[in-house]
Amino acid sequence: VNSTSDVRERNRRGEGGKLRAEILRAAGELLEQEGGQQAVTLRAVARQVGVSAPSIYAHFADRDAMLRAVVEDAFIEFIAAIKADLQPGEDPVTQLRAGCAAYLRFAEQRPNQYRTMFSRPFNVNEAVFPADWHFGSDAFQVLVDAVQACVESGNSTSTDPFNDAVALWVGMHGLAVLRTGVPHFPWPEQSDVLDRLIDGLAKLTP
Amino acid sequence: VNSTSDVRERNRRGEGGKLRAEILRAAGELLEQEGGQQAVTLRAVARQVGVSAPSIYAHFADRDAMLRAVVEDAFIEFIAAIKADLQPGEDPVTQLRAGCAAYLRFAEQRPNQYRTMFSRPFNVNEAVFPADWHFGSDAFQVLVDAVQACVESGNSTSTDPFNDAVALWVGMHGLAVLRTGVPHFPWPEQSDVLDRLIDGLAKLTP
């Protein structure tokens, strides 16, 4: 698969940690391109990196731990991608739209990583999403605040920004996963659907 | 697993087709209870039915064909469950709400089957969702008609029932899969979120 993998050189002493990053990168690519957690096997990752399978155990306790790290990494990048698109100077409605658009852009560009981030693990145990994992409730607060800001600027009639933000979130999630999951549907423009979700659920005034 | 499985009696001549139904039932249960397509192996299904693995080949060409049949079966039951809850005598808004509630009830009671129905196959090839599979676009038309009926009865301001129905569908889907996929989130009442989706996306007038 990876023709450069066989020429990989062993890291120097003290640089063993570099392999960890290479493993995460390869595992993330496999997750995205092969389309599921089940494709992210220890052996496939090792093959992709150009290393023997047991080498992975120096950096991850087992396959579960590796998978969990991949998902955590993806989540961090997801949040960073959204924050990068928020323009603090703009008005609240523009900010809300920009954030939602960035959310969907990530889901569109990395659909399998996105889906894995927000679905229960099937082929691994609950360790991937432990009960104490907050999965970014801080990140969700950004959405609540964005809706709240629209209310305060007079652009939204929402009387319950938290619950309205929940509705908007589930709407965006549904759009993100159904578009890739059911490609044969006669989909309208993605932005058209997204605008309906934002306008209707954040209760924006025309 | 199934202690009654070892006492299963061979079907009589002419009744070999019964095994097909037993296989589908067992595969559906495995899909639901073990939580993923990867749990629905030929051997696991055979074990559950109380039959040897090669017996399945008398009824399905291969594992893919079996999985496809399970999903098709689930879809038929899904549509039937929704239609059963529509009360034709009621007013359009009540009908719309009843249909949406039935949709979510199925997704809540059989989350893994629901999720599998609407997601790309990962561990099997595209044969499970072939390009010519309409996946129930007729069923979707029911939702469009329900929104349209609300418009005609003066209960909705929608000017584009199809696109608004798409938005409502993705909203319901997102709610259905996120509630089971991210159980640690501080979810509001499901009916509260659903009402926000229906009111806001079908543009119901108060």
Added chain:
DNA sequence: TGTACATCAGTGAACGCGCGTTCACTGATGTAC
């Protein structure tokens, strides 16, 4: 400056497992005469 040595970053072979699929078969059941 030279050298012995501990350490580090990996390797290669092996294990047991469950899987999808194939193949030749078996034995009860119904039917033709």
Added chain:
DNA sequence: TGTACATCAGTGAACGCGCGTTCACTGATGTAC
């Protein structure tokens, strides 16, 4: 009514595969003296 036989509904053993994981190891790299 009896019996030979075709058919049907499965079975059991075997195959090759990729997997996660373990184990003892190797050889280059840096360090202590």
